[in-house]
Ligand code: AMP
Ligand code: FES
């Protein structure tokens with residue numbers, strides 16, 4: 001297959017990728033150009049951030065978040081990486097992830113802000129989950145990551161935080177919320193969540209790009225990323241929704257993108273109207289982050305752990 005753009009300029013270049021749902025075959029150069037243009041378009045369409053704003057990019061060391069950092073950097077935004085090091089020992093997962101993020105930050109010459117859980121809180125995420133009597137490390141981890149991303153971004157003076165969620169993630173989440181008619185989640189699922197009530201603005205500039213596209217961008221740009229996921233990740237239900245969507249996509253190319261885009265345009269405004277009054281948020285007495293209780297759930301978990309330890313001695 002030949003690159004469509006090269007062909008239109010009278011040049012015959014072999015395509016490296018065929019984007020079935022866009023009916024577009026592209027060479028390396030034109031795919032990278034197309035990809036970055038898509039990101040810029042999404043940033044503009046949802047007014048995610050301006051060129052004057054510093055952008056914090058949450059990087060896990062995976063293909064999506066590192067590709068996002070590179071794309072935003074190349075598009076001329078002032079970017080900073082934020083990495084949360086969770087202390088996961090299996091497969092040397094956390095150590096390797098940090099190394100990958102450090103190397104990448106050096107490559108593009110941009111700073112990386114690292115938050116080390118064990119150093120800052122005295123416990124790894126597994127110790128925290130165990131202490132809280134929770135077997136599903138991942139859900140505790142999710143709560144801590146969301147909390148920390150917001151806190152670190154705020155403490156460093158960022159107004160906006162970008163994550164690497166792609167179209168596969170967003171459409172799977174949409175399908176799962178739809179199957180359960182989670183009106184509240186459906187009303188809130190959006191590529192931009194505004195800065196409010198102690199939360200920084202959260203944006204997902206890859207929401208219209210598929211995983212195949214982000215992985216291709218990473219490989220074509222020789223990004224060294226973590227190929228294995230977290231060792232604690234169980235067979236997540238989101239995987240099943242991704243498989244279901246992959247089948248639909250295979251039979252009807254463009255389904256995923258249409259499903260998500262039409263939701264944003266036509267369905268979400270209806271659910272948004274159903275959203276009840278936001279719960280009153282106040283500042284956590286311990287850390288100052290937004291919470292509905294006097295002390296936030298992260299501080300409560302940490303306090304309980306410390307008390308339990310004190311009791312043992
Ligand atoms: P996940 O929930 O693991 O699929 O991650 C979704 C997004 O959260 C990634 O694309 C990153 O932007 C961000 N993220 C996940 N883990 C970390 C981490 N340890 N440190 C910083 N950001 C992360
Ligand atoms: Fe946190 Fe899996 S336990 S990434």
Ligand code: ZN
Pocket residue numbers: 003004005006007013026027028029030
């Ligand atoms: Zn080309």
Ligand code: ZN
Pocket residue numbers: 284285286287288289295296297298299300
């Ligand atoms: Zn707190």
